Amino acid sequence: MQTTGCGTAIVTPFRADGAIDEQALWALVNWQVESGIDFIVACGSTGEAATLEEDEWLSVIRIVIEAAAGRVPVWAGCTHNSTRTLLRLAAQLRQVKGVSAVLSANPYYNKPTQEGQYQHFLALAKAVAPLPVCLYNVPGRTAANLEPETVIRLIESAPNIQAIKEASGKLPQIAAIVHGAPRSFKVFSGDDNMALAAIASGAQGLISVASNEMPAEVSQMIRAALDNRWDEARDIERRSMRLFEANFWESNPSPVKTVLSLMGKCSDAVRLPLVPPSATTRARLERLAGEMGLLKFAPVEGDLRMY
Structure with missing residues (x-):
């Protein structure tokens, strides 16, 4: 896997x-690509994959691939807490031309042991081989942490497991993976507010939420850090940190969609059990977006959105 960056x-x-x-x-995909993003992940947590029907899931992945038109790699989210179901989904995904990699999160709800997670991810890797697999460790959502030792074991067992999105919030854990894995293995921060710290520890990039709203700025921040232009990277982080935090004032992606709706990019609609942010949170988001200059792209009155 050659992909790095944001x-x-x-x-x-x-x-x-x-x-x-x-x-x-x-339109969102086209804007992302034109803004300089390095790759796009479809149907992840921020993409509300858990509430998509299977036909919708495949449709979204196909649309993102078609819109990206080969300009950037497209990764497909493929997660389930039943390994048998995951493998059935993976078989469908293999029929979609243009997928650059598969991103899969820990099995949620079951709270599997490290051995259970090892067997789960190994089965997925074998099912989609030779397509690259990016592990997604997000214990805050899944109640299961993928330990560095298990990550290393998976790398040694399946050559197409080539990356991890690390969203444990634990910098020592990120560093342990970086130091224990082969140099070719890619580690991506899964948290915007930890991206620079992760890169300083050896990570190769970020899979971002905030780049939905600020693709040019966030990708520039990551590129600067990877190029050792740390003053520039920290300046962007300092200007962006309030938005990084605001995106989680309520459950992701409700705040992100609210900001995007204020920018005229899409509606703020989310699917149950998620709901739009409260009136108080929405007012705070609108105030912050205005202060950060994000609303300068908002449509004039009467337009639904700008394409």
Whole structure:
């Protein structure tokens, strides 16, 4: 896997009736690519993959691939807490032309042991080989942490396990993977606010939430850090940190979609059990977005969105 830099865990826009807004998704992908993002992750946590029907999941991945048109790699999220179901989904994913890698999170709810997670991810890797696999460790959502020792064991067992999105929030854990894995293995921060610290520890990039709203700025921050232009990277981080935090004032991606709606990019609709942010949070988000200059791209009154 040659990919490094900043990837956007892209939202899945919905229309008012709850259907996928394909036009908005296409436009978002095009804006991301034109803004300099390095790759796009479709159907991750921020993409509300857990609430998509299987046909919708495949449709979103296909749309993102078509819209990206080979300009950047597209990774496909493929996660389930039943290994048997995961393998069935993976078989469908192999039929989608243009997928550059598969990103899969810890099995949620089951709280598997390290051996259980090892067997789960190994089965996925074998099912999609030779397609690269990016592990996604997000214990805050799944109640299961993937220990560095298990990551190293997986790397040694399956050559197509080539990256990890690390969202444990534990810098020593990120460093342990960096130091224990082969140099070719890619470690990506899964938290915007830890990206620079992770890169300083040897990570190769970020899979970002905030780049949905600020693709040019966040990708520039990551590129500067990877190029050892730390003053520039820290300046961008300092200007962006409030948004990094605001995106999690309520459950992701509700705040992100609210900001994108204020920018005229898509609606703020999310699927249950998620709901739009409270009126108080929405007012705070609008105030912050205005102070950060994000609303300068908002449509004039009467327009639904800018494409």
